[in-house]
Amino acid sequence: MKEEIQEMEGSVETEKPRRKGGEERPLTTDERASFVILSLYMAIFCICTFVYWDSLVLKILGVTSGAGGIFLFVAAFFNTEAAKKSNSIHPLRSYLISLSITLLELFSIRFVAGIIDNMVWSLVVAGGGLLVALVVFRKALVQVATTLLAIVFLFVTISNRHDVLVGHMKFKDAVRQCGHVVFQIGPIKDVANLLLAGNYMGYLSRIDYRDVQINMLATRIVAQSHDDEVVKTREILDFVSNEIHYVSDPGDGVEYAKDPISTLIAGGGDCEDQTLLLCSMLETVGVKTYIAFTDDHVFALVRFSRRNPVPGVAPHLFVDGIPCYALDAADPGASIGRCASAPHAVKRVFDVRRKAPVEFEIAP
Template structure:
């Protein structure tokens, strides 16, 4: 009996805990992405410390941050000690899907915000949409957005490198331009403009300022004007408003935007056709133009710098604090600065060359 008790007590003795060896596992995809993004921000901090500030302390911190970023980068992409590297719980394809999904969400939010004329309501919609997207995509969206912001900041810094080196552009200026550059870089700008432009694209695509026949015709109209913008504008506006007669579109419920060459040959068209011809002729001789849309009218805008007291007219709108005067070719004997439309009724204004929507105001913001 005593032997059995001794055996039982011996069996109940807990085994001694042996020291476990160091475990090494591979980094998951989301960990690699986080390390790489953090390393990118550290590199940016290192560069910024040398180009934006002269303080030795800040530069030492910048070098430290850059060194840490290098270690993180190496750890993110050269972590080969762990077993089963391909068994990551976050495969690469999931991040690619998340990346494109987040971009689609951002484009949709930008499109919706562009359709709302009230700035406050548009801001509320944008921020609520971002919060909802953050809840849905969680970590993936945070990583994608932070990576995009870092890349845009680098783009702004490199694009304005001479101003940065000369001290004309500080860190705060770079951050401000970074915010302005969002959705305005290359393909992103084109897609965004296309989304916002919507039904207006059909009109904008008809503007043809590179056509050699239109250029020859416009050059004949402005001969004697040398390179004076006001003289060119008057000459082209006089011809279109007097020689191209207003002719309505067919009553089929659709808008028919004609090619400027066809409008010129037929010597007739509605306000859209006359405006497209006017802009094509002016742009072909170097006069910058915009197209303004109201609910039931279309007319052109031309920026005129300097004091034009002889115009006896006020600017219709201001674009980038530059006065822009109305050109309404549908009015026979039209003059610069006068239009049958009320400027307060203008809904959209587009840059003719870039086919991009532009912001405008009825008063000078300077």
């Protein structure tokens, strides 16, 4: 009997106390980060209810949300009741690493996709890289990305506060402006431009102004130009439009773009081939060019460093407010400023060197 009593007492002593539901403990790092991020979302929602929306119900929800956000923010930094910290699933370094990985991923995509001509493979590289980063860092990566978007939205709202307060900027306008700001960030803009370039990359990747033979030929043509941009442009345009004859692609509905050397050897090509050769030759002797695409035509644009370079010739388009003149190599006897396509027919304009789309205007 005594032995049974002793065994029962021993089992009671060894039984571990259960944790009470109301017992306080310190927040883990990922919980603190989640609280801060959530408080940011709630604060932005509160601001939106007062500056973008007129509904009384939404304003009440906004005040409630703002108060809850303040509570979460305070709790994230002043929750120190317990003496011992618990382990964090996502320590601070995970968030720092996630941000670094996000930027590194963008630069990697920019580099890899830049050397891939096929749009499908570019999308596979971009999507696959982001998916791997998302799988590895999961919650931390999503939190970093959404926090950046929230901060950008807040920045847009504050920087346009006058338009917001008088009602000129609505919520959807702010979201649209937020998208514009995000895609102006260097690496993000580069990746977006690569994806936007899409099928045009098949043409842009053919340009090779660093080719030694292209440089030698162009240099010999402009040897007597005294390095004048306009003179060099005229001489090279004369050569391409008169010596490289227009020859259509096979009529199977597929566009074929030849590299400049192949076009020179063939002595002919369609408007894409002639334009790629023209841009390569101009760029290799220091003349800035762009490629313009319409629904059924391709031609070059040239930008000169001095104002009014060709008297009596009007600019075709303006890139960054700077006049650009048309060069239509498919036109025998072409001249600066003359083009078969009207300015309003242009769909895309690409920077030859950066192989990226640029914004353009018909009038400054």
